[in-house]
Amino acid sequence: MKVGMIGLGAMGLGMATNLAKAGMLKAVYNRTISKANALAVEFDVKVCGSPQQLAEHVDMVMICVAADEDVLQMINAIAETIKPNTIVVDMSTVSSETAKKAAAILLDKQVQFLDAPVSGGVEGARKGALVMMVGGDEETLESARPALEAMSSRIVYMGGTGSGQGTKAVNQIMAAGINQAVTEALAFGQTQGLAMDKVIDVISGGAAGNWFLQHRGRTMTQGTYEPGFKLALHHKDLKICQKMAEQADISIPLVDKTVADYQQLMEQGYADEDISALYRLKSL
Numbered sequence: 001m002k003v004g005m006i007g008l009g010a011m012g013l014g015m016a017t018n019l020a021k022a023g024m025l026k027a028v029y030n031r032t033i034s035k036a037n038a039l040a041v042e043f044d045v046k047v048c049g050s051p052q053q054l055a056e057h058v059d060m061v062m063i064c065v066a067a068d069e070d071v072l073q074m075i076n077a078i079a080e081t082i083k084p085n086t087i088v089v090d091m092s093t094v095s096s097e098t099a100k101k102a103a104a105i106l107l108d109k110q111v112q113f114l115d116a117p118v119s120g121g122v123e124g125a126r127k128g129a130l131v132m133m134v135g136g137d138e139e140t141l142e143s144a145r146p147a148l149e150a151m152s153s154r155i156v157y158m159g160g161t162g163s164g165q166g167t168k169a170v171n172q173i174m175a176a177g178i179n180q181a182v183t184e185a186l187a188f189g190q191t192q193g194l195a196m197d198k199v200i201d202v203i204s205g206g207a208a209g210n211w212f213l214q215h216r217g218r219t220m221t222q223g224t225y226e227p228g229f230k231l232a233l234h235h236k237d238l239k240i241c242q243k244m245a246e247q248a249d250i251s252i253p254l255v256d257k258t259v260a261d262y263q264q265l266m267e268q269g270y271a272d273e274d275i276s277a278l279y280r281l282k283s284l
């Protein structure tokens with residue numbers, strides 16, 4: 001299988017590296033070409049000057065860019081040159097609606113599309129240990145599986161097109177709640193004069209333990225917020241969740257609060273920090 005990867009950001013770079021190590025990565029495209037050139041120094045991959053050029057050279061295209069409009073821009077670009085029977089897998093976090101639009105554009109070219117958002121953070125991408133939630137045609141998933149397994153420790157078929165992104169929206173709402181809980185609890189802990197390293201260690205092993213506490217607890221209490229997962233990206237995801245909740249006529253107050261908090265941090269210039277920068281508001 002000849003795989004091409006579009007998007008070599010915090011997530012995409014780890015994904016592409018694992019595909020290259022598995023011997024499947026043939027071509028890459030990144031808007032900022034220096035990132036693609038850096039990967040080509042390490043692995044024998046073709047650096048493409050455009051998504052159109054990449055689509056000509058491969059039989060599977062993986063995408064991991066930022067937001068809905070970026071995904072649709074890439075889909076429209078590859079649609080110009082893509083060969084019938086190519087498989088396209090989008091691992092960005094976007095709306096189910098965007099996944100359906102992408103699938104429709106590609107179906108016109110006899111190309112199958114899977115929405116396959118991931119969880120597991122930059123660490124998971126680097127280690128090839130992502131959890132992937134997939135929407136689309138199940139047989140197409142089976143054809144794509146060998147490449148997806150190079151990046152993931154768990155791949156779950158969720159149903160028709162858009163159901164991968166629907167599942168990811170559930171994940172992002174939960175991540176907002178966990179961020180609120182962990183930042184607030186640790187900021188409180190610091191006011192009690194506790195040894196925070198020990199607090200994080202003991203709580204991580206009990207019923208309140210979680211991935212975010214284990215991976216971001218220490219850095220946030222030390223006042224460093226390197227991404228990780230950029231706050232502006234989670235803000236983008238939660239705006240999608242707000243729209244979906246509105247359509248479903250339910251309220252999601254925890255998300256509303258987190259969107260407002262992120263907005264405040266973004267206005268203060270912290271958009272590119274990790275989501276754990278929410279700690280800044282809790283420790284005032």
Ligand code: NAP
Nearest residue numbers: 007008009010011031032065066070092093121122228229
């Ligand atoms: P990132 O580091 O900001 O990287 C974004 C990538 O998308 C870069 O390669 C960027 O190119 C490219 N890009 C953005 N807009 C583009 C456009 N219009 N045309 C072409 N390329 C474009 O973000 P990330 O953390 O890797 O996240 C990528 C996706 O995965 C997002 O949808 C995010 O929500 C999702 N996600 C992230 C995490 C996480 O922990 N970081 C976890 C799960 C899912 P340049 O290099 O030129 O900027």
